Amino acid sequence: MKKIADFKVVSIHHICEELFEMEVQCKESLEHIEPGQFVNVMVPDTRQTFLRRPISICDVDEKNNTLRFYIRKVGNGTAKMSGMQPGDMLNIVYPLGKGFDTDSTNPLLIGGGCGIAPLVYLAKCFYAKGIKPTVLLGGKSAQFLTLKTYFKDIADIYLCTDDGTEGEKGTVIQHSVVNHVEGYDKIYTCGPQIMMKAVAKIATEKSIPCMVSLENTMACGVGACLCCVTKTREGHKCVCTEGPVFDVLELDGFIEK
Ligand SMILES: Cc1cc2nc3c(=O)[nH]c(=O)nc-3n(C[C@H](O)[C@H](O)[C@H](O)COP(=O)(O)OP(=O)(O)OC[C@H]3O[C@@H](n4cnc5c(N)ncnc54)[C@H](O)[C@@H]3O)c2cc1C
Numbered sequence: 693m694k695k696i697a698d699f700k701v702v703s704i705h706h707i708c709e710e711l712f713e714m715e716v717q718c719k720e721s722l723e724h725i726e727p728g729q730f731v732n733v734m735v736p737d738t739r740q741t742f743l744r745r746p747i748s749i750c751d752v753d754e755k756n757n758t759l760r761f762y763i764r765k766v767g768n769g770t771a772k773m774s775g776m777q778p779g780d781m782l783n784i785v786y787p788l789g790k791g792f793d794t795d796s797t798n799p800l801l802i803g804g805g806c807g808i809a810p811l812v813y814l815a816k817c818f819y820a821k822g823i824k825p826t827v828l829l830g831g832k833s834a835q836f837l838t839l840k841t842y843f844k845d846i847a848d849i850y851l852c853t854d855d856g857t858e859g860e861k862g863t864v865i866q867h868s869v870v871n872h873v874e875g876y877d878k879i880y881t882c883g884p885q886i887m888m889k890a891v892a893k894i895a896t897e898k899s900i901p902c903m904v905s906l907e908n909t910m911a912c913g914v915g916a917c918l919c920c921v922t923k924t925r926e927g928h929k930c931v932c933t934e935g936p937v938f939d940v941l942e943l944d945g946f947i948e949k
């Protein structure tokens with residue numbers, strides 16, 4: 693069940709000018725959270741950002757009632773969040789949307805850019821079930837792959853960067869793991885749409901089920917404004933309530949022929 697609550701910023705870590713991690717804490721116990729679900733954040737004190745901003749849940753610490761976010765500064769809302777200090781408060785609606793299932797015994801997780809964020813908690817959920825997932829992460833350069841530390845003991849991890857500063861040089865699609873996907877029984881991907889489309893195409897060609905997490909622009913986050921709809925084989929669906937995670941076979945026109 694979704695809740696609305698005030699969370700305290702407990703830490704904020706600036707990775708570079710563009711990226712930061714934020715940990716927030718709720719006074720009450722957290723609701724049950726599925727990997728791949730997201731929150732809708734009310735950015736305080738600004739007229740330019742009166743709509744809440746959707747952010748993926750990167751990690752959950754149920755003992756301390758904390759959520760972790762990994763955020764790229766792209767506009768007013770995320771810039772305002774990056775300037776917050778420990779002790780500041782954020783009003784958050786959570787947990788939103790339908791997340792990833794963990795119905796796989798040999799999963800491959802592929803993340804790019806900020807799309808790496810929800811894969812942290814997904815990998816943790818697999819590991820808690822006794823499954824060590826394979827994780828492939830791609831970024832522009834090494835500083836875009838700092839979330840790799842969270843996968844260290846819970847996944848077999850492979851990296852690539854556009855400029856070759858970490859892992860193989862090139863995109864995830866060019867990586868050697870993607871050239872040998874046959875053994876995996878499900879692929880989970882989140883990142884730039886162009887990357888997810890390419891991953892989904894490869895998965896489908898090899899008859900491997902594939903879950904993608906869409907990042908359509910959102911406003912209400914609860915199925916009321918219809919601004920986030922995507923085309924599916926059963927008609928239009930709201931990404932905020934029916935997704936953001938979809939089985940790629942459910943989506944209409946996602947895989948280019
Ligand atoms: C389900 C979901 C989960 C997300 N998870 C994360 C996350 O974990 N970390 C993170 O950094 N971002 C995430 N995003 C994207 C994030 O919501 C936007 O970057 C943010 O709302 C931009 O707000 P702003 O006020 O800073 O920028 P705005 O001033 O609103 O926009 C600035 C620029 O960012 C672009 N933008 C706005 N919204 C989006 C969007 N949804 N996707 C891509 N570009 C957008 C705009 O087109 C514009 O060019 C997620 C989006 C969705 C829908």
Ligand code: FES
Pocket residue numbers: 909910911912913914915916917918919920921930931932933
């Ligand atoms: S964001 Fe309003 S319906 Fe999805």
